[in-house]
Amino acid sequence: MAERSEILLNSIAELNEVExxxxxxxxxxxxxxxxxxxxxxxxxxxxxxxxxxLPISIFTLDTGRMFYETYYTWSQTNERYGTHIKPYYPDAAHIEAFVEANGINAFYESPAMRKQCCFIRKVEPLNRALSGNKVWVTGLRAEQSSSRESLPQLEWDETHGLYKFHPLMDWTTEQVRAYIKQNNVPYNPLHDQGFISIGCAPCTRAIKPGEDFRAGRWWWEDNSKKECGLHVHK
Structure with missing residues (x-):
């Protein structure tokens, strides 16, 4: 697959993001x-x-603990583009068992407990969402974290058995904001309140001036552990 990835990467090297x-x-x-x-x-x-x-499907993972502002952005997006973004939800029985056994906010107790919550609410639904697909498009950018700085724009994901394409890999935050403004794209109002990377409401806070891009996610944990499992390869 590495050879095919290289061929595809060369094919899109001179193309813009939409192309x-x-x-x-x-x-x-x-x-x-x-x-x-x-x-x-x-x-x-x-x-x-x-x-x-473009004939590309769009889905979202609704963990059940998202911000009101995120749901608002979802609704605004559907209305603006006349679309219906498909939601994937966690298995209700797994959520019920986890909360009953560990408590509603067990993810604060340890990285292991938090990752178990992320697996139930995000990873398992993602596996269902990606089933049958051959390319997974993401919004990952090199600027977001040190672990993403060396990612190629297109890579083979052995975990899910497909290619991952990151069209905005080399974009800066300023470029992203400028594009949104220029094209009047609906965006999450939390971005105007210091929230940069937005996940579940109990696990996300606004960042302070000078803090790392991911500082607002799982802020009670060590920086080296700040992944939910969605982008971890075998």
């Missing part, structure tokens, strides 16, 4: 999907896909 998305959609018809959490990056990609009428 690259279109190329992959034609290369893998009906099997390219985009995961949105309604953050700034994801709203940019959503605009590219829907305004360009």
């Amino acid at each position: 690259a998305l279109s190329f992959l959609a034609n290369e893998f018809p009906g099997a390219v999907t985009f995961s949105s959490s309604f953050g700034m990056e994801d709203q940019v990609i959503t605009h590219m896909i829907l305004s360009g009428r």
Whole structure:
């Protein structure tokens, strides 16, 4: 798969983001999907896909503990583009068992407990969402964390058995904000309140001036542990 990845990467190297998305959609018809959490990056990609009428499906993972503002952005996005972004929810029985055994806020107790919560609410639904697809489009950017600085724009994901494409990998936050403003793209109002990376409400806070991009996520944990499992490869 490494050789095929290199061929695909070379094919899109000289294309802009929309052209690259279109190329992959034609290369893998009906099997390219985009995961949105309604953050700034994801709203940019959503605009590219829907305004360009690209044959790429869009889904979101509704963990059940999202901010009101995130649901508002979801609704505004559906209304603006006349679409219906598909939600995937965690298994109710697994949530019930976890909360009954550990408590409603058990994720604060240890990294292991938090990752178990993330697995139930995010990873398992993601596995269902990606099933049958060959390309997973994400909003990852190199600027977001040190672990993402060396990611190629297109890579093979052994865990899910598909290609991952990060069209905005080299974009800066300023570029993302400028694109949103220029194209009047709906965005999460929490971004105007110091929230940069937005996840579940109990696990996300606004960051302070000078803090790392991911400082607002699982702020009670060591920085080296700040992943939920969605982008961890085998």
